[in-house]
Amino acid sequence: MYPIPEPISQPLRVVIHAGVTALREGVFSSMGEIEEIHFTGNNLRELENGSMDGTRSLSHLQLSSNNISYIPDGFFHQNVRLTRLELNDNSLTEIRPAMFCGLISLLNLYIERNKMEHLPEDVFSMMPRLQFLYLGSNRLRTVAPGTFNGLGFLHLLSLERNELRSLKNGSFVGLESVKTLILQDNGMESFEPGTFGDLVSVESLCLKGNGLSELPEGDAFGDMTKLKYIYFDEFRQCSLALHVRQCEPKGDGISSVEHLLDSIVLRICVWVMGLLACAGNILVLVGRYVVKEPNRVHSFYIKNLSLSDLLMGVYLFIIAFYDASFRGTYIRHETSWRRSWQCSFCGFLSTLSSEASVLTLTTITLDRYCSIVHPLTLKERTFRAAAGVMATIWTFAALLALLPVVGLAYYGDNFYGSNGMCLPLHIHDPYAKAWEHSAVIFIGLNLIAFMFIAYAYIRMIIAIQESRMSLRSTQEKQDRILVKRFAFIVGTDFLCWMPVIVIKVVALSGVGIDRTLYAWLAVFVLPVNSALNPILYTLATKIFKQQVVKMVFNMSRWPVSQPRTGTDSNPSNSYVMLYRGRFQTAQMSTRTASLWSHRTRRLSLDQRGAYGIAPNVPPPCTCPPTCEI
Numbered sequence: 001m002y003p004i005p006e007p008i009s010q011p012l013r014v015v016i017h018a019g020v021t022a023l024r025e026g027v028f029s030s031m032g033e034i035e036e037i038h039f040t041g042n043n044l045r046e047l048e049n050g051s052m053d054g055t056r057s058l059s060h061l062q063l064s065s066n067n068i069s070y071i072p073d074g075f076f077h078q079n080v081r082l083t084r085l086e087l088n089d090n091s092l093t094e095i096r097p098a099m100f101c102g103l104i105s106l107l108n109l110y111i112e113r114n115k116m117e118h119l120p121e122d123v124f125s126m127m128p129r130l131q132f133l134y135l136g137s138n139r140l141r142t143v144a145p146g147t148f149n150g151l152g153f154l155h156l157l158s159l160e161r162n163e164l165r166s167l168k169n170g171s172f173v174g175l176e177s178v179k180t181l182i183l184q185d186n187g188m189e190s191f192e193p194g195t196f197g198d199l200v201s202v203e204s205l206c207l208k209g210n211g212l213s214e215l216p217e218g219d220a221f222g223d224m225t226k227l228k229y230i231y232f233d234e235f236r237q238c239s240l241a242l243h244v245r246q247c248e249p250k251g252d253g254i255s256s257v258e259h260l261l262d263s264i265v266l267r268i269c270v271w272v273m274g275l276l277a278c279a280g281n282i283l284v285l286v287g288r289y290v291v292k293e294p295n296r297v298h299s300f301y302i303k304n305l306s307l308s309d310l311l312m313g314v315y316l317f318i319i320a321f322y323d324a325s326f327r328g329t330y331i332r333h334e335t336s337w338r339r340s341w342q343c344s345f346c347g348f349l350s351t352l353s354s355e356a357s358v359l360t361l362t363t364i365t366l367d368r369y370c371s372i373v374h375p376l377t378l379k380e381r382t383f384r385a386a387a388g389v390m391a392t393i394w395t396f397a398a399l400l401a402l403l404p405v406v407g408l409a410y411y412g413d414n415f416y417g418s419n420g421m422c423l424p425l426h427i428h429d430p431y432a433k434a435w436e437h438s439a440v441i442f443i444g445l446n447l448i449a450f451m452f453i454a455y456a457y458i459r460m461i462i463a464i465q466e467s468r469m470s471l472r473s474t475q476e477k478q479d480r481i482l483v484k485r486f487a488f489i490v491g492t493d494f495l496c497w498m499p500v501i502v503i504k505v506v507a508l509s510g511v512g513i514d515r516t517l518y519a520w521l522a523v524f525v526l527p528v529n530s531a532l533n534p535i536l537y538t539l540a541t542k543i544f545k546q547q548v549v550k551m552v553f554n555m556s557r558w559p560v561s562q563p564r565t566g567t568d569s570n571p572s573n574s575y576v577m578l579y580r581g582r583f584q585t586a587q588m589s590t591r592t593a594s595l596w597s598h599r600t601r602r603l604s605l606d607q608r609g610a611y612g613i614a615p616n617v618p619p620p621c622t623c624p625p626t627c628e629i
Helices: 235-241 264-290 296-325 330-338 341-373 383-405 435-466 473-508 515-539 542-553 590-600 605-610
Strands: 013-015 036-038 060-062 084-086 108-110 132-134 156-158 180-182 204-206 229-231 246-248 573-579 582-588
Touching: 235 246, 235 330, 264 296, 264 515, 296 341, 296 383, 296 515, 330 341, 341 383, 341 435, 341 515, 383 435, 435 473, 473 515
Parallel strands: 013 036, 036 060, 060 084, 084 108, 108 132, 132 156, 156 180, 180 204, 204 229, 229 246
Antiparallel strands: 573 582
16 A cells, blocks of 8 residues: 655734725734735735734735835844745835844845835845845936945845946945946946955846946956856946956847857858949949040940949958958957947948938939920030039038038037947937937938839839830830839839838837848949949940940941931832941931920030930930930
8 A cells, every 4th residue: 555645834924905095003923823924916005013923934925016105124033934025016105124024044035026226334234134126117327336245145135226326436335245236227327346256156147138338447346256147238348347258238239249240150151242333333444534435424424333332342351451450359358349440431431421322323314304304495415514413422421421520519429339230220229329310311311212213213214214105125125124224223222222211211110120230231222322323324235335335345347237318219208227236226206396396406415425316317216215324
């Protein structure tokens, strides 16, 4: 036979949920064997001395979720065996040492979500065996030096979600045995040197939810030799505790404790994008200086666009160089790098490049729009006027980029240095100092530019579609190619600008943005336009390829059929059109030719050359299909 197990003894417990408002003297005098009392969720307001008489065996007292605002001195004097006291969710505004008289065996004390603003000196000295102390979610503003005297056995101290804006030296005297200290969500801005020097046994320290803008120099936690885990809001604050084995967070999506560019993919992308941006734009600049251009004004705009995009490539190479220089030890250089003139210069370059490119693209689009949609109202463009426009654009872009580094108090000391890549996107801290400047650039200016570019190209597509009624299928095919190119230009601008605009708006609305997304915006999305513009506006255009082929293979020596003059027996006129490197002959009605002759009479010879229009040869449609598109 198996032995019958003895019944497990359960502690004597009293649970009261009856809307009790007061505890009077002697209420528990006949309950000498009771071990637990639960008064949770009542409406207790008054506690009288003597209420706990006769409860010497009590080990757990639960008085949470009431409305207690005052506990008289000596209220617990008979509870010498009490090990757990819960006073959460009440209205206590103060605690005094005499309140806890008699609690010599207390191990756990919970006074969270009350209304205390100050902790006086030696307030917990009556509880020498206390091991866990929870004081979170009060209104604590100050902790007096010596507050925790006598708590030599305390293992955990929680002061989270209070209003401790600063801590003074001596605040943690007497806590030689504490293993875990929680100071999360206090909005703490500073602490005096040596504040944590008494916490020689702490293994885990949580400082998340604190600004910590004013920090002491050097290793602020150097005396905490047993510290294994420390938690901040930003990985850069790990520089305060370089000896700690594990510091969180490990990165901000771009950088980490070890590397300026944490991801291997980011490191590869920054070199690739920098190479594409520099190589493509240098090729455009050299090519447009070597190859004779029929339209100086349009070519001048493209050269300025390439120059602005080239600056983005230079910026990426600088970031890549410093990433390689700091490899493996970035946290030791992180603060000095973000505050350096090199970082400010990188921020200046990226902003100058981005805004000069956006404004130049807008100018090129406006020039095309007027030429195609309103050719009769188009005045002759002069190189001098184009130079004035570009000088204005560069001046305005340089002013936007330079203002944050001239020392204005509005921008603070670290506008560009908010992250390791020195970009002023301010997505993770959208309302940082001078956030309006960042919003104007990345939301206002870029959004207006994109909306105009999208409208202009759509309107040009409509104009081209309306003008091909009298055209043959060969020209229709050309128009389809042209429409596809327009759509590709608008699409790439959308993919490059709209993600930044949308994410910036979402961040300003208070929605948290994934940290890794910032890195992809910085390394891939923003620079990709600088790499694509040389292809879209030069390398893939028909006139550029024709000029290169002509120069390489000496096409100027090829015989070219001249347009016939005089009266033709055929009632329609002939014209010669260069299409995909071959000469093809297309037909056009006399009426269409006359209309085009009237509409293009006001165009200068320079403009005619830009659109592939010979002086006496009618074009293939009633709007000029520019060869630069």
